[in-house]
Amino acid sequence: MTVGGFCVLHLIQARHAIGQIPDSTFSFWRIMGCCSEMSGLSHVSTGQPDGKCIATAAALIAGGALIGYFVGYKLATKRARVNNCIQLGCSKVVDTVDVEDIGEKKVFCRCWKSEKWPYCDGSHVKHNKETGDNVAPLIVKSEKKQ
Structure with a gap:
């Protein structure tokens, strides 16, 4: 699991434990805390993620994929050597x-x-x-x- 995945799991546990996320409204954007109603803007309550949140989620996913690729590449390169x-x-x-x-x-x-x-x-x-x-x-x- 990537760092982003651990962050999302931590947010799920923390927000669910203090009652900020009702069981019936579990969505990715609510978990990430990106909906306007979760950020305290109840008068603009659209329930849609804002641009900054989408960019943050995309960066976390891309960063995790990049780290996973390089770690896998390095491990495979070490195993590929025959003569040690x-x-x-x-x-x-x-x-x-x-x-x-x-x-x-x-x-x-x-x-x-x-x-x-x-x-x-x-x-x-x-x-x-x-x-x-x-x-x-x-x-x-x-x-x-x-």
Whole structure:
């Protein structure tokens, strides 16, 4: 809920508690306190919101939406990062493995959580449970020469 929403709820509770808003006349504008009869102008009692109140309500709604958008964007950006610990100072992480070093079989990490980078240590299992992801290692086998 936005700050504007909390303000409206507070106004509802405060005005209803002291009897300013009868149960039968609950409308948005009465809750916001924008009707002329609620502002003490009973001789101009139209029950319609004035321009200042409409602008205030629109600003509260727009401000709440903007804050919600930016908070969601920042949270999503933090979650979007995959590599949180391996060679963070580099613009790209590149590792080279010689074909002769592979031997019969090597298992390479693809979840970026391994302590033995670039080789897999099984960290993807924990990562998959936490995130609901389905990453697994890359297995490279060499063919046996006859």
